[in-house]
Amino acid sequence: MVPHRLARLFSAARFALVYFASLTFGLLLSRFDRGVAVVWIAGAVLFVQLVVTPRRRWPDVGMTAVACAAAAIWWFGFGPLAALPLALISVGEAWAAAWVVKRIYPRFGRLQSIDEVVRFLLVAGLLVPALCAAPAAWVIHWVAGLPVMRAWGDWFGAHALGFIAFSPPLLLARQGEARHWLQSASARLKREAMLLLGLVALASLLTFGQNVVPLVLLPLIVMVATTLRLGRFGAMASVIILMTVGLIGTSAGFGPTMLLHVSTWLRYEVLQGYFASVVLVVLPLSAELVARQRLLERVQAAEALHRLIIERSSDVIIRVKYDGTVSFASPSLVRLWGYLPEEVVGRSVFELVHPRDAPRVRASRRSLMDTKDAMIAAEFRILRKNRSELWVEGSTRAVLDHQGRVNGTLTLIRDISGRREMIDNLPHLAMTDPLTGLANRRVFDLDLAKGLASGQSGCLALFDLDHFKQINDLHGRAIGDQVIRTFAQVLRESVRSGDNAVRLDGEEFAVVLFGARIEDARQICERIVARFAATRDFPAGAPVLHATVSAGLARFDPGSSPEAVMTAADTALYHAKSDGRNRLAVAA
Known part of the structure; x- marks a missing residue:
């Protein structure tokens, strides 16, 4: 703490000495005809000191400067009557210049931009000296008898030029x-x-x-x-x-x-x-x-x-001129399109776009160049070098020249073929059970309701795996899933070619047999029950287990409701379970 205080005291003493010397130089060597000092370095010295000093210490600097200025003006200037007023005006001038400059340009001090320099010149070289020259002129007129306007002009010229000429080199030297x-x-x-x-x-x-x-x-x-x-x-x-x-x-x-x-x-x-x-x-x-x-x-x-x-980017970056000619293509082009970059430079970018998508891409690019600042993302197909199609997403932004005019576009192109394939498969995924590959409950409800509404007759068979919860508990879910997949395969292979096998939920399955007589449907269901009971298609190392299935069969006629048909088949399934499982029951 003590060394720090000594350093601050030494710094204050050094400033006081330099400031007093600059005051003395101006008053002794440049006060011709006992008028205002012509060369006024002191204002620049104080201005620079304030700029490089934290704001909280400005009062200390100001009091030191007032004391030095009053002493110098008393001894070498206009005498004791003007010492304190002119000291306050001189110090206030530098203080105001530093405060205003820091206020309008908080990072002032490095003189690194035209804006910074211009603001300094306007404030310290024009505004503040012009304002402070007015009270100073009246004080000088009062103590020395100089005309007010002459005193104002002398003060303004000397102090403004002093700030402009001496502050920049002193500031850069101090920093x-x-x-x-x-x-x-x-x-x-x-x-x-x-x-x-x-x-x-x-x-x-x-x-x-x-x-x-x-x-x-x-x-x-x-x-x-x-x-x-x-x-x-x-x-x-x-x-x-x-x-x-x-x-x-x-x-x-x-x-x-x-x-x-x-x-x-x-x-x-x-x-x-x-x-x-x-x-x-x-x-x-x-x-x-x-x-x-x-x-x-x-x-x-x-x-x-x-x-x-x-x-390093896996995406393709393409720069296109205003007329649509490719001027640059990134190296990743060869991986995505099969072209070397030099093979597409100079060609029209629309030659690489699928003919069906080219008009839409051209229109979106034209719209982008009209708006300048926007960014457009579009999905379209490109033609690879082997003439195969590839879905991509292009994010395009306009490129401006030094006058702000559009002279081309820059596009980032990303392969989205996987995403497009997933989108194309969404309808199928929404209708398919992921574990078995069979149709799901949504498809079953739609098919049954549609068939009944169109006046078709037939049979509905419901299947439920026997003791499936025990299989899961004793052997684990992996074996349980294999049992479900095995039954799904048996079901798929046993039904007619036009029948749609469905997994309703968990261990429950169904088949809608449109146009089937009850005798034919009975044979199909009994074949399914028997085949599954004889199946041992489980993973290697799995424990030997005997999985069976129960089935309920109900006939429906034109005009039947889906709810009634489901209730009848479910009742038959209940009887099959009650009668000992691993069997078929037919609704009465």
Whole structure:
């Protein structure tokens, strides 16, 4: 805890020293004609300190800054009467700029986008200095007698240019931009940086080391080249070099501002405006370079992911141009369609679609390209290389160019032949008993009701396995299932070709014998009972068991109801069970 407090105390003392030094520099060296300081670095120093400091510690920074500003203005500025008011205005100006910038751009600090830079320039370089210049002008008018409008213009120009010119390099320096760059740059890039920054220094010396030829564009050209090659570090280092050389040269009586036949105050104002103009050129440029670099990294990552997905995906990915020509097909095409990717590139995608489905696919694609942002999924058939059909599902999205216009489509195609086969088999599955393969109760009810409604006569036979619960309990369900399957096979082989054998439920079965006389039906049922009693078709290793079945037979005539027929057959089955099982009983 103690080392932490000492570190905070040391940091506060360091800030106070730097801030007081920047105040002293501006007040002693740039207050010409006892007016407003022309070069105002102090506002940028405080602004940067607030930006990098947590909001909860701003009051401490503010009180330290007010004390330093009041002392500097008292000793080197407008005297004791203006010390506290101007200190409060100066500190409030930087405070307001930092608060508003952080409010409208919470992640402000890295200067990584044009949007971030523009918001900083509008707030710190225009809005806040213009507002704070008004009360400052009245205080200066009161203590120094300067006209209010002149004082307002001097304050606004000096402070706005100070924020614009000095805040970006100070902010990047405070955030360790140089350290990060030096740690990540290669040795070759470092040598290149030394050469480029040396050229910036040389261009600055040529510009501010003489006052014969106004070479104001020379440093800017070299700085732009340095920024393009080194990014934000190059922009920051170039601006610092230019400002250092420019301030020293101008103070010594050299530089392009010496060619202006104006007051010293205006000469420094022009110099600071030049610095701000340079910052306005290289700072957005560096921000755009950072944004483009980040975009390039995201594109490269997306491309790597895209390539991995394409190479490993079992689905087919097809890119189609606006006119329907295939421009790309993934390697999985050969597995699904039998074509190599190069065999379909350049062909119309509709040549690969089944002729019956092609119009529907074409219409859905046209509708998709009209809506742009939608995604359409459709099921259709394709023709494989061997001309066989394959059901697939295609999920298609429009592809836009840089102007937002549709220039094609991207489709993900998945094999759904298994699903389509299951869908086609659903009616059969809904009518079939899964254990035996016989028809189920739904089919039985429909057939019986339909036959009776059409005026048919015949017989209904019901079968019930004897002691089936004991078989399950003693030998297990696997043996019980085998007994059921065995009886189903006997039933299927014993009935007539047109008769429909049905498993009603559990161990209960039925056969509707349309058009059969009672004598013929009796023979069929007795044959079924006898065959099953003689059957020993059970799994190897299964215990020897004797399974039998009881049957009930009832005749029905045209006009009978299904309920009455079922009741009669069920009553006969009950009598067969009561008489000792393994037999047939016929309803009276």
